[in-house]
Amino acid sequence: MARPYRPRKRWTPADLERLVARYPFVPTPTLAAEWGRPAASIRSKAEELRIRKNRLPAPNALPIGSERVTNGGYLTRKVSNTGNWRTDWVIAHHLVWTAAHGPIPDGFVVTFKDGNRFNVGLENLELSTSSEVFKRHWFEKYPPELRDVIRLHAQLKRKVDEHDSGPSATPVSSDGVTEGRQRPC
Template identity: 30%
Template sequence: MKGRAIHYSAEELTWLEENREMSRRDLHRLFVMFFGRDDVSPDHIKALCSRKGWKTGRTGQFAPGMTPSNKGKSMPFNANSARTQFKKGSMSGRARALYKPIGTERLSKEGYVERKIHDGLPLQSRWRAVHLIRWEEQNGPLPRGMCLKCLDANRLNTDPSNWAAIPRALLPRLAGRWTMPYDSAPDELKPVILAMAKVKHAAKERASDAG
């Protein structure tokens, strides 16, 4: 009868307290089984534990080492959630508005023409200098430690004949560290500056090897 007080023996209370960390459903099922208390409902057990301050010890959080019950299982299809799920390969919003297709060309901050070559990661590998692409098509991969120097100082000229492979260590000399800057020199002096830079760099390398 609703409102009737439920009495527990000292033995029953001791047992309930010792097993309080069980789920309330399991605690009730075993209690009825052991003590034959068909008059006690799950709500009675919950109320008793609440009055006594007996908690299950559960926090609702995953503890280290615990395995989620749905691990390795596929989520059932739900039409409502499927409409809002991210679909592989799809884009929306700002990403879609800013997307550039493969083959698109742009001008870099340094003034080089770049071409998009893929959509993968890392992001910085998606774009490659067009003059480098065209040069390698004719000459093969650029050797390690080398770079391409624009011969006419016009970085927009991507013709392979306008680019020469030089040691990267040569760049400070061509930038005007010890002589007239190559890019701002008159056209007739550019070959001379480049040749002198190569000679001085070679001499420095020989001296370094000898030392």
């Protein structure tokens, strides 16, 4: 059985105003029933006008200003409610540092003087380069006995390097060219 013919309803300026005002908050099937239009027609007009449904936060969503701890052990604070957790949650010590000193320069990181990631007071924060942080902390992952061995190995390596950097084994002439080689013409 064929569908009965329904003439197309044109969108009037008043209809468009109603759509802009109500589409983000009211379910599309409800609007379709109220206005006597197919839901697909309402959706396509909203898409054409670039109107989007409001994405309300989940009922268990935390309010702005809430704090939580990441898997890495850092304290984070909620600063917005966009639904994108990467922009909604910011590391707390970054917030404190940027509020006091401005943005963190490239190649630098904010570290904790006392090593406590929950102590985000400005007096406990310092700006360090990534290489300084690596030099400071790579050693701590080893047990004390192994640290002593690593120190002794480094001292031994320095002594060998000093010994090897003594007089050169290959003689060099007064003009800086290694003897025994032909100079290019």
